[in-house]
Amino acid sequence: MSILSGVVIGLLMGVVFGFAFEKSRMMEPGSLIGQFQFRRFIMMKMLFAAVATSLVVLAVLHGSGMVQLSVKPALIGNMVVGGLLLGVGIVMTGSCPGTAAAQIGAGYKDAWATVLGGLIGAAIYGYNQAAIDKALDWSGIGLGNLGKVTLVDLVPGGFVAWALGIAALLVVAMYFLEQAFPWRGEIAADEKDTAASAPKNSRSTGRIARA
Amino acid sequence: MNPLVSRAWSPYAAGVLIGLLQIPAFLLAGTALGVSSSFVTVAASLLSFVDSTALAIPYFKSHVSSAKDWWQVALMGGIVIGAFVSVRLAGTKRPAMSAFWPRVAGIQSFGQRFALGLAGGIVLLLGARIANGCTTGHGLSGLSQLAVSSFIAVTAIFVGGIVASMFLKKV
Numbered sequence: 001m002s003i004l005s006g007v008v009i010g011l012l013m014g015v016v017f018g019f020a021f022e023k024s025r026m027m028e029p030g031s032l033i034g035q036f037q038f039r040r041f042i043m044m045k046m047l048f049a050a051v052a053t054s055l056v057v058l059a060v061l062h063g064s065g066m067v068q069l070s071v072k073p074a075l076i077g078n079m080v081v082g083g084l085l086l087g088v089g090i091v092m093t094g095s096c097p098g099t100a101a102a103q104i105g106a107g108y109k110d111a112w113a114t115v116l117g118g119l120i121g122a123a124i125y126g127y128n129q130a131a132i133d134k135a136l137d138w139s140g141i142g143l144g145n146l147g148k149v150t151l152v153d154l155v156p157g158g159f160v161a162w163a164l165g166i167a168a169l170l171v172v173a174m175y176f177l178e179q180a181f182p183w184r185g186e187i188a189a190d191e192k193d194t195a196a197s198a199p200k201n202s203r204s205t206g207r208i209a210r211a
Numbered sequence: 212m213n214p215l216v217s218r219a220w221s222p223y224a225a226g227v228l229i230g231l232l233q234i235p236a237f238l239l240a241g242t243a244l245g246v247s248s249s250f251v252t253v254a255a256s257l258l259s260f261v262d263s264t265a266l267a268i269p270y271f272k273s274h275v276s277s278a279k280d281w282w283q284v285a286l287m288g289g290i291v292i293g294a295f296v297s298v299r300l301a302g303t304k305r306p307a308m309s310a311f312w313p314r315v316a317g318i319q320s321f322g323q324r325f326a327l328g329l330a331g332g333i334v335l336l337l338g339a340r341i342a343n344g345c346t347t348g349h350g351l352s353g354l355s356q357l358a359v360s361s362f363i364a365v366t367a368i369f370v371g372g373i374v375a376s377m378f379l380k381k382v
Contacts, residue, residue, distance in 0.1 A: 001240060006282035009239050013232050015290015015296070022294040023217070023301075024225035029311045034382035036372035045222040046229070047350055053230025054355030061237055070243040072343050072353060074360035081299045082342025083349075083364040089338050091311070092331025094311065096346040097339055098246040099216035100332075105294030107305040110312075113325045117332020123258060124333065125340035129270040132341060151357035162357055174223060187219045189298020191312040194303075 002115075014101075021102035025190045029094025036091065040189070041181045045174060052170040059163040069159075074146035077136035093117070218301045229351065236352075240282045246290075247339035248274060249283040288357035315380045342367070 001008070021027040026046045034040025034065060061067045090096050093114040095103055100118065103111035125132060151157045214220065229244075236244045255271035266272050274280050298305070332359035334337065339345040342364045344353060350368070353361025 001278045001282065003278045003281050006240065007285040008281040009235060010285025011289040011292070012292075013235055014286040015293035016228060016232060016289075017286065018290040018293020018295070019215075019297045020225035020228045021290065022303075023214075023220035024222045025219060025261075026222065026225065027294070028315070029309050030315075030382050033315070033372075033376050034367070036376035037379075037382050039382045042222045046226040047346075048353050049223040049226025050230040051226075053227045054233045054351060057230060057233045058237075058355055059248035059321065061234070067237040069356045069358075070237075070352070071356050071358045072348070072360045074358070074363060075343075076363060078341050078343065079360055079363040082338045082340070083367025084371035085338025086342060086345060086364075087338070087368040087373070088375040089331050089333075089335025090346070090368070090372050091375035093328050093335055094309065095328075095331075095335070097336065098287070098290060098345065098347045100247075101290035102294040105291040105296075106298050106303070107295075108309065109307040110309075110321065110324045110328045112329030114332040114335065117329040117334075118250045118336035119254045119332075120329075121333040121336030121338075122247075122254040122340055125303075125337055126251055126255060126268060126270045126274075129268075129326045129340075135373050136341065146359055149359045151359065151362075154359070159357070160351065163253070163355075166357070178223075183223070186222075192292040193304055193314070194270050201301045 018105055021099055022106050025187055027102040028101040028190050030190055030193055032090055033094060040186055041177055042186050048170045048174050052167040055163040055167040059160045063160040068131050071148040071150055073148050076143040077138040081136055110199055216300045218303055240279060242279055245348035245352060246283060246287055246346060247345035247348060249287045250336050252280045252284050317382055
């Protein structure tokens, strides 16, 4: 992949991504923070659907040997501290790195602050990477780097069986989530926050109902 | 009805679509879906204008050299375009900031919201770079590769988010 073809492929994939983030309302602050309060489930539903699909895709592509996995090393200190900060950052911004781009496209002006702050955060880490990673290396207490391990390395069964099994479990979980929290109701609740400028005619509700 | 002009999609349909993006990601870009390292690529490129030594730092240097880096920056740009076209086609309009903020966080003005968003953005990307991935890289791609690193990171993201969200009113 050349840089030019990479950019073209990235743009096309991004457009699909952006549509999905906006139409599903996953990019709304209420979806992300509401998930952490277990009062909205759009994020979990979308994540489960995306992970289940992705598991099936990788069961085929990786199971057939067409592609190698791209697993990140399990540096425990980095995962724990980075993850905690990321969770706090999601609540402060009402966004995550990908949805910040969708918020900008959808017209939220405050998302520019998230992206600007994000660039500063990335710069701070880049300048201090060695020191930060050294401080978060917990090998001294036996919690160092586990390496690029996957579940499959720890338990018998193989990737394809685990991937398809977990995908099936996620489908069951989505069924029960939908019974408890129907998605149309969640979208309607979400529109409270954008109602100030949402079209008020009945056609718009009709569109949601038929979407 | 044409799904491109409808105002909302089910989160399941949107999730399946995003999951299918792993196919071009692995087959064409040769990597899993991710977005947060694009912040390093852009930050490092901008810094190089004011700090001539920035690109000598190995971490910055390793994020500006390959086609994958610019693929990911383009992915972010594409997300902006996709969301923009999506709201245009559907006629959805959004205010400068979501009414969520005054209602749930007691934010009084756009300035306050901007300040919180800026501080939050720093925390967000500092966390994502320390963890080497965000909700996309760990939450979607990592979990679907059954990566141990991502199970740890996603658990930590939820713990951080749940605790922080306790400081806000109920959504």
